[in-house]
Amino acid sequence: MKNIDQILEHCKELAFDLEFSYAKNWKSAQTDRVLIGYMPIYFPREITHAANALAVGILGTGDRKQIIKGDAFYQSYICHIPRGIIELALDGNLDEIDGFIFPSICDVIRNLSGTFQILKKGKFVKYLDYPQNFLSHIGGKFYKTELLHILHEIQKINNIEVTPEKLNNSIKLYNINQRLLKEIYNIRQEYPWRISFENLYYVVRAGMVITVEEHNKILEDVLEFLNINNGEPMDKIKVVISGAFCEQPPIGLIKTIELAGCYIVDDDLLLGSRWMKGDVADNTDDPLNALSEAYMNLSTFSSSVYSVGKPKGEQLVQLIKERNADGIIFAAPSFCDPALLDLPVMQKACDDANIRYISFQYNENTGQYKVIKEQVGAFSDSIKLWEDTVSS
């Protein structure tokens, strides 16, 4: 096993490299390699992997870049993440990226895909819509067509044909990736002091900008480290974070939550990395169909996507129970329509299930955490001192 501190430092550098150096180096090693930028909500990276392309997660600029040009594109009542992405595009940080996928997160992101087209960024820009009908012959067919469209666009760039064998192989690798991540989260649920959530976040986020093969190696090393009894347990409550699936909170805010008396045992940050609740079939004649079926039957819930027959509130309550969490922190970016519109529904489900929660909003460049620290500290104490449920 490699030195864990070195691994974590490496992941941190990768996670916040706004120059995407790793991806650029990877591309320059072979002429038919392609870079595909995508936004963090679910996008089946298996198809890019099979097409000799690297899916590069674009998560905005956080608190690491001053936004000047990006502000000119958006009104004050729009969230922060598209401003940062525009800033990156106009400053040339994304110039090496060949194509862009904008999944259907919200209206703002849909319009961002249009803005990229107007700015003529990349060789193609695709707005990836999700089915709202979950029948295989309707929604499934639609979703498959969307994926085929992306594959054709990549093929136009590198002339590589994706065979079922290649795609099955890619699915296998991402299944391993998902299983490793699940195992890490499961161990951390029991022993959250073995790795801080901040460090776990770096590990997961690094996987959005590197090859799945390399990320799997990192995850194996981290898993090995987590299986060793290390760190001192502290008396904190266990919480789940909900609402932060697109614009990411600054690291300072994540640290503040853990320092104020909480262990974060599950979350929807970097949701695109942990979307699948089970393995995608990896040995079929029609792997695109397998991906499509997986989207409809195995994907987790999110405010961004349509859910039929499985109310999101119920799924959140189920997650809290599975994780044996003491409460929920609803942390949504300011002006995030999907998260904030779902909030009352989610809170009602929590009220009905007698689950404690708090909520606040943030921006990816929020710099002051005093109020959040007070709120989280009071929340933690109220559960530790006045509830029967304790972290165990």
Next chain:
Amino acid sequence: MSNEIITLGIDVGGSYIKAALMHYSNNCTIIDKKCEKVRKRNPSVLSEEIIEYLLEKNNLKHTDIAYSASTGEGEMVTRKTGHFYSMTTHAKGGQFFFPEARTVVDMGALYVRAIKINHEGKVLDYKMTGQCASGSGQFIENISRYLGLAIEEVGSISLQSQNPETPSGICAVLAETDVINMVSRGISTQNIIKGIHLSIANRVIRLLSSLKAESPIFLTGGMAMNTGMVQAINELKTESKYKWDITTNDDAIYAGAYGAALWSGFRFFKLKEKKSIIYAA
């Protein structure tokens, strides 16, 4: 393990770090305590030094402490079992000093917070001053420094005032300018200091009023040790319609640390009951 344990509470404040060792049982008693001004030292290192000092002085080892907890800027304390929010600890600490208290006012270096509590020390409601520095102990420290006074003497100097001059604004920056003007106008140090105390006391009274505070009220935090501050609050209370009984204690600055030590004991036995992994550790 018996039902009597030793707990430790450490309160890392904006100006002072306070720590207390406690025998936690049905009749909790303080074993020892220590308070140090941070000055320009590293709070993390100073916290560790204070803990080591208390342990060594009382022939104790870290393993003798059943549960140690930080409060305030708790991230500065690395070796601990848990952390409690400063409002929770001041509420409990205030109740330890004065069990009948139904409102605790934490008057620290950075803000003033009025906390309504029940008979168990549970927080029922609270109000606190905003971001403005002019309602805090740090403001008094700044003014005393401008006037060449030690912080320890401002209370007694304030009591000598005959004709207090209050600053016109509530903004710390403007108030500091006011003080400079007062000095140039020849206003006495006693009257300036009393005016500053009355200005902060006025905020405390408004805070208590908006909280609909219940009597008796107990004052905690560094400013509670300032006799001039307590006098100013009582004077303004008498002028107002409120009939609150307001009191404090010479050790009220330790309320956060005592509260953390008390909650440590409570939490220890709760974890023991639950057979928690934290307890086993």
